[in-house]
Structures are given as structure tokens and as C-alpha cells.
Amino acid sequence: MTQQAFQAHDHKSCIADGVAAAAQSCAARKLQLTKVRQRVLEILLSDHKAMGAYEILDVLRAEGLGSQPPVAYRALEFLTKHGFAHRIERLNAFIACSHLNDPHAPIFLICRSCNRVVEAESDPTKGEIGRAAQQSGFVIERAVREAEGLCPECADAA
Amino acid sequence: MTQQAFQAHDHKSCIADGVAAAAQSCAARKLQLTKVRQRVLEILLSDHKAMGAYEILDVLRAEGLGSQPPVAYRALEFLTKHGFAHRIERLNAFIACSHLNDPHAPIFLICRSCNRVVEAESDPTKGEIGRAAQQSGFVIERAVREAEGLCPECADAA
DNA sequence: TATTGATGTGTTATACTATACGGTATATCG
DNA sequence: CGATATACCGTATAGTATAACACATCAATA
Numbered sequence: 001m002t003q004q005a006f007q008a009h010d011h012k013s014c015i016a017d018g019v020a021a022a023a024q025s026c027a028a029r030k031l032q033l034t035k036v037r038q039r040v041l042e043i044l045l046s047d048h049k050a051m052g053a054y055e056i057l058d059v060l061r062a063e064g065l066g067s068q069p070p071v072a073y074r075a076l077e078f079l080t081k082h083g084f085a086h087r088i089e090r091l092n093a094f095i096a097c098s099h100l101n102d103p104h105a106p107i108f109l110i111c112r113s114c115n116r117v118v119e120a121e122s123d124p125t126k127g128e129i130g131r132a133a134q135q136s137g138f139v140i141e142r143a144v145r146e147a148e149g150l151c152p153e154c155a156d157a158a
Numbered sequence: 159m160t161q162q163a164f165q166a167h168d169h170k171s172c173i174a175d176g177v178a179a180a181a182q183s184c185a186a187r188k189l190q191l192t193k194v195r196q197r198v199l200e201i202l203l204s205d206h207k208a209m210g211a212y213e214i215l216d217v218l219r220a221e222g223l224g225s226q227p228p229v230a231y232r233a234l235e236f237l238t239k240h241g242f243a244h245r246i247e248r249l250n251a252f253i254a255c256s257h258l259n260d261p262h263a264p265i266f267l268i269c270r271s272c273n274r275v276v277e278a279e280s281d282p283t284k285g286e287i288g289r290a291a292q293q294s295g296f297v298i299e300r301a302v303r304e305a306e307g308l309c310p311e312c313a314d315a316a
Numbered sequence: 317t318a319t320t321g322a323t324g325t326g327t328t329a330t331a332c333t334a335t336a337c338g339g340t341a342t343a344t345c346g
Numbered sequence: 347c348g349a350t351a352t353a354c355c356g357t358a359t360a361g362t363a364t365a366a367c368a369c370a371t372c373a374a375t376a
Contacts, residue, residue, distance in 0.1 A: 006294055034324070053362070068327060073363065089247040090302050092333095092362060107287055109296045120290035127286040129265055129305050132278035136164055137310035138267045144248050144304040147287050152295035190343085192353070211333070226356055231334065236353095250333060250362095 006151045018045040021100040022084045040075040048116045050093035090146045107145045113154035164309045176203040179258040180242045198233040207273045208251035248304045265303045271312035
């Protein structure tokens with residue numbers, strides 16, 4: 001785990017750094033980080049919670065950047081496809097990536113009390129899923145690994 | 159992995175055994191395996207694919223067992239709550255449990271080509287997710303572990 | 317320059333997934 | 347029996363996601 005969003009940290013830098021890293025990555029890969037895409041990334045970076053597509057759309061709409069669902073979904077598709085954001089299946093929601101470096105296979109820890117989400121990372125072909133796949137000759141292309149529970153603070157409070 | 163649904167097997171017994179085991183388990187736990195609940199379980203057992211709630215509802219409707227979404231969702235809630243079926247988050251769909259014995263933490267291998275799904279099993283507190291949680295003091299209550307890819311047969315075909 | 321193709325945006329309409337709520341019936345148990 | 351909980355059904359509505367078509371931009375190229 002390279003980032004501990006359950007703990008206090010310099011959050012402003014999360015946004016600035018995230019956008020800067022994405023911009024650089026897009027430039028290097030000849031991808032277009034357009035206005036809407038960048039704004040959606042900023043919105044996702046603005047906290048460590050997962051946001052629904054319609055929640056994001058509400059923000060875009062208030063800013064005149066688009067009013068219909070496809071606007072949000074298209075931006076989210078771009079961001080997730082290129083690794084700048086991830087989809088949390090359990091929540092039908094999206095979150096900015098916290099490992100904007102290399103291709104990676106995220107694990108998410110979702111606090112059901114404060115709704116914060118932390119992204120960890122580890123090779124899915126290793127571990128239990130990989131072992132199960134190997135036993136049956138299954139070829140993994142994508143792995144969903146999400147844990148739901150209580151973050152340290154909420155666990156203490158309870 | 160105690161069952162290899164990617165391979166040929168006596169499928170009729172999947173249904174019969176599954177229903178019998180569920181009936182027995184319900185009796186022991188004083189749960190009501192009502193007509194609709196049992197029928198939904200049979201439908202899920204009838205193949206090793208995940209089925210959407212509305213797909214199940216279509217069958218119920220054709221049989222006069224109910225016509226509105228809540229009918230299917232209520233039965234599915236019962237079945238998943240008591241471990242007779244599982245929800246596949248990645249697919250917004252449901253599948254019969256193949257380990258009708260003890261409480262367990264399933265792993266699913268989803269073939270994107272033939273849509274078959276196999277359930278494996280292993281303790282989620284161990285392995286990568288547990289390690290990530292432990293590092294941050296996160297308390298896991300439920301884990302989603304789903305791999306998408308190609309089953310042996312479809313991988314060979316490709 | 318004119319054409320073409322690829323990509324992005326905007327909008328309308330619709331499909332798919334899921335639950336809240338109100339009312340009735342049935343089971344269980346003191 | 348009466349009380350409580352559980353299951354049921356249906357209506358209505360909420361929440362999530364995509365198909366399809368029109369228009370704009372830009373880069374490569376005939």
C-alpha cells in the first residue's frame with residue numbers, strides 16, 4: 001500500500017499531483033485529457049470516496065460541462081480504460097487511481113461506515129485467485145478484489 | 159476447488175443434490191424453503207451460468223409464480239443471505255452455491271466467452287486482501303473476489 | 317485543397333437493475 | 347386463541363447504463 005487514505009494526509013496534493021501525473025501520462029501516450037475528462041478526474045480526486053456516475057454528472061451539470069448521462073460515462077470510460085480511475089463493482093461507483101505509475105491490479109478496502117476507499121495493490125495471478133485459476137486452467141484477464149468492512153477509525157469508534 | 163463446472167459432469171445431480179441439501183439445511187435452521195425460493199434455486203442450479211434477476215423473473219412469470227421484480231429479488235435475497243446462492247458483483251447476477259456445506263468465502267472464475275462461472279473457495283483473511291487489510295488496520299466483513307477471463311475450453315478454442 | 321477517417325461532444329430515447337411502500341396471508345409460539 | 351414475525355403480492359419509482367444519431371474537430375493524405 002503506497003497511500004494511506006484512512007489516515008490524515010496532505011489532501012490538496014492528491015488532486016494536484018493526480019492531475020499533473022495524468023496530464024503527463026496522456027502526453028506521453030498521445031491521449032487527449034480533454035476538459036470534461038480532466039474535470040471528472042479532479043472530481044474523483046477531490047475525496048477518497050467512490051462516486052456514482054450520476055453524482056459526478058450533477059457536478060458537471062452545475063458547471064455547464066454536460067448534462068446527460070453519456071457525458072459522465074464517456075469520461076469515466078476513458079479514465080478507467082487508461083488506468084486513471086477504477087470502477088468499484090460492489091458500489092457501482094468510481095474512484096481515482098492512487099497508483100498513477102504502472103499498470104497494476106488494485107485491491108480496494110471499502111469502509112461501510114465513513115465510505116472512504118483505499119486502494120492497495122498486488123499481483124492477482126499470485127495469491128488465492130491465481131491459485132484457483134491455475135488449478136482449473138482458467139486464464140485471468142481481469143480480477144475484481146474488493147473488501148468491505150470498517151476502517152481503523154470507524155472500527156475504533158464502534 | 160471442490161467442483162469443476164468447466165468440465166463435463168453429471169449435471170442432473172447438481173440440481174437434485176443442490177435442492178436436497180438446501181431443503182435439509184433449511185429444515186435444520188428453521189428456514190422456510192418456500193415454493194418460489196426453491197424454484198429460484200432450481201433455476202439457478204439448472205446451469206453453471208450467472209443469471210440476472212429479470213432473467214429469473216421471466217421464468218417465474220412463465221410458470222405463474224410471480225410477475226413483478228420484488229418476487230425474484232426477495233427470493234434471491236433469501237438464497238444469498240443464507241448461503242444457497244451468491245451474487246456476482248461484476249455481472250449484477252446470481253449463481254447457485256456449489257459448496258452447500260459450511261460458511262465460506264467464495265472466489266468466482268467467470269468465462270467471458272461461454273459465460274460459465276465456477277466457484278472456488280478460500281479464506282479471504284489470508285492472501286493478498288487480508289494482508290492489505292492488516293497493514294492498514296482494516297476489518298474485513300465481506301470480500302468480493304471475482305476473476306474474469308477464459309475457461310480452459312474457450313482458451314483452447316481461441 | 318478536398319477527402320477521409322478517427323475521435324470527441326451533445327442529445328434523445330430507452331434498457332437494465334433494484335428497492336420503498338402498502339396491504340394481505342400464513343406460520344409460529346406463548 | 348391472540349400476538350408477533352415472516353412471507354407474499356403488486357404498484358410505483360429510483361438508480362444505473364447504453365444505443366443510436368448528429369455535429370464538430372483535427373490530422374493524414376489523395
